[in-house]
Amino acid sequence: MVRFKNRYVLCEVVSEDPRCRQCIEDRTLGLAVRDAIARVHGDYGLACCSISFTVKYLNAYTGTVLLRCRKDSYRLLCSALPFVRYLESRAQRYPCFLNTLHVGGTIRTCQKFLIQYNRIELLRLLQNCTTEEERQCIQKSLLSCSLTEEQSQSGDEEEDDGTE
Amino acid sequence: QSNLTVCFSVGYSAVALNHVIDFKEKKQEIIKPVSPSELFPSLPIVQGTSKRIKVLTRLTLVVSDPSHCNLLRSTSANIRLYDIIAVFPKTEKLFHIACTTLDVDLVCINVTEKLPFYFRRPPVNMAIDRGIYFELLYTPAIKDSTMRRYTISNAISLMQVCKGKNIVISSAAERALELRGPYDVANLGLLFGLSESEAKAAVSTNCRATMLHGETRKSACGVVYTVKKPRKVEEEETAVPACKKAKTQA
Numbered sequence: 352m353v354r355f356k357n358r359y360v361l362c363e364v365v366s367e368d369p370r371c372r373q374c375i376e377d378r379t380l381g382l383a384v385r386d387a388i389a390r391v392h393g394d395y396g397l398a399c400c401s402i403s404f405t406v407k408y409l410n411a412y413t414g415t416v417l418l419r420c421r422k423d424s425y426r427l428l429c430s431a432l433p434f435v436r437y438l439e440s441r442a443q444r445y446p447c448f449l450n451t452l453h454v455g456g457t458i459r460t461c462q463k464f465l466i467q468y469n470r471i472e473l474l475r476l477l478q479n480c481t482t483e484e485e486r487q488c489i490q491k492s493l494l495s496c497s498l499t500e501e502q503s504q505s506g507d508e509e510e511d512d513g514t515e
Numbered sequence: 516q517s518n519l520t521v522c523f524s525v526g527y528s529a530v531a532l533n534h535v536i537d538f539k540e541k542k543q544e545i546i547k548p549v550s551p552s553e554l555f556p557s558l559p560i561v562q563g564t565s566k567r568i569k570v571l572t573r574l575t576l577v578v579s580d581p582s583h584c585n586l587l588r589s590t591s592a593n594i595r596l597y598d599i600i601a602v603f604p605k606t607e608k609l610f611h612i613a614c615t616t617l618d619v620d621l622v623c624i625n626v627t628e629k630l631p632f633y634f635r636r637p638p639v640n641m642a643i644d645r646g647i648y649f650e651l652l653y654t655p656a657i658k659d660s661t662m663r664r665y666t667i668s669n670a671i672s673l674m675q676v677c678k679g680k681n682i683v684i685s686s687a688a689e690r691a692l693e694l695r696g697p698y699d700v701a702n703l704g705l706l707f708g709l710s711e712s713e714a715k716a717a718v719s720t721n722c723r724a725t726m727l728h729g730e731t732r733k734s735a736c737g738v739v740y741t742v743k744k745p746r747k748v749e750e751e752e753t754a755v756p757a758c759k760k761a762k763t764q765a
Contacts, residue, residue: 390660447692450698
């Protein structure tokens with residue numbers, strides 16, 4: 352069967368500035384990643400990687416980003432991700448870095464990994480909880496983490512997990 | 516200290532704090548390393564497992580003269596307190612001496628300027644036999660474009676001589692935002708000319724071997740780890756997820 356194979360790269364935006372998370376947008380992130388690829392791999396790298404390059408999913412609360420690129424050029428993309436140093440939006444620069452979590456062939460595998468990862472993160476937050484209500488809130492969201500089926504046009508599955 | 520918190524959240528299981536000694540000044544005394552328990556009242560837990568993060572101490576000697584190496588042979592008590600010892604040779608002779616006779620765990624390769632000497636095969640092979648690892652830094656590459664070129668050219672020339680064995684990639688991060696996660700550092704290894712499995716090893720198994728080498732040096736013979744089978748499995752037998760060194764200027 353002939354079809355285009357993609358790779359989906361799951362990353363997390365880590366930053367010290369709490370305002371940075373709020374201004375994460377798909378366009379700013381896409382520009383920052385393309386800029387990093389251009390700096391590291393030059394015009395050839397940028398052209399190769401941007402054949403099917405999009406930001407598929409973005410979660411501003413946890414800073415999770417899902418990028419898509421072609422299978423032939425995902426190595427160029429992955430090796431340029433450590434060179435992203437800041438996000439720029441509305442004339443403000445926020446220093447940050449991207450932490451690659453998982454590379455998968457389909458969105459579904461990345462989703463499964465993300466659910467597992469969020470579960471572990473929630474467990475870690477549970478340990479640092481101070482008040483009782485926060486604790487109960489987190490425990491409730493932990494128990495409700497699951498991959499539920501939902502009828503949608505593209506056939507994607509919705510995930511229902513706790514966010515920060 | 517914020518560097519360490521970021522490390523922990525990103526997924527490293529052991530961190531070494533570096534103390535650099537430069538011999539340009541007349542007198543340098545080796546001070547006692549900062550004990551990790553002073554920095555953290557309780558060490559946080561590694562993400563994904565249930566063990567605590569190890570914080571080690573490490574000493575880097577910048578040598579540009581053979582007389583500086585005498586410091587290593589001296590019986591100063593403070594040297595023994597460091598877990599890992601690294602040397603940063605500046606000339607070809609010193610590189611040869613470091614690979615063949617000096618009692619160190621790591622040899623740092625300069626990435627910030629064009630190397631004044633070429634690597635030759637005999638000392639590199641001897642270092643590999645002795646279990647000494649070569650270290651590359653990646654933070655200068657992230658900061659500056661000319662540094663990036665030097666880093667890549669030096670790294671690739673090292674690869675051509677040593678065929679990708681015994682390489683450790685570490686960061687010289689002075690701020691928390693200059694760190695990168697273990698998966699990203701392994702991808703950087705691909706840029707340096709390593710193969711995929713070698714790059715992952717450079718972040719995980721080679722670092723672990725360096726830690727064991729440091730312990731061997733302290734105890735003056737081989738290290739034997741025992742496994743308690745019925746009760747619990749000791750962590751030494753399973754692969755630790757990632758291991759990295761963070762350099763902080765003292």
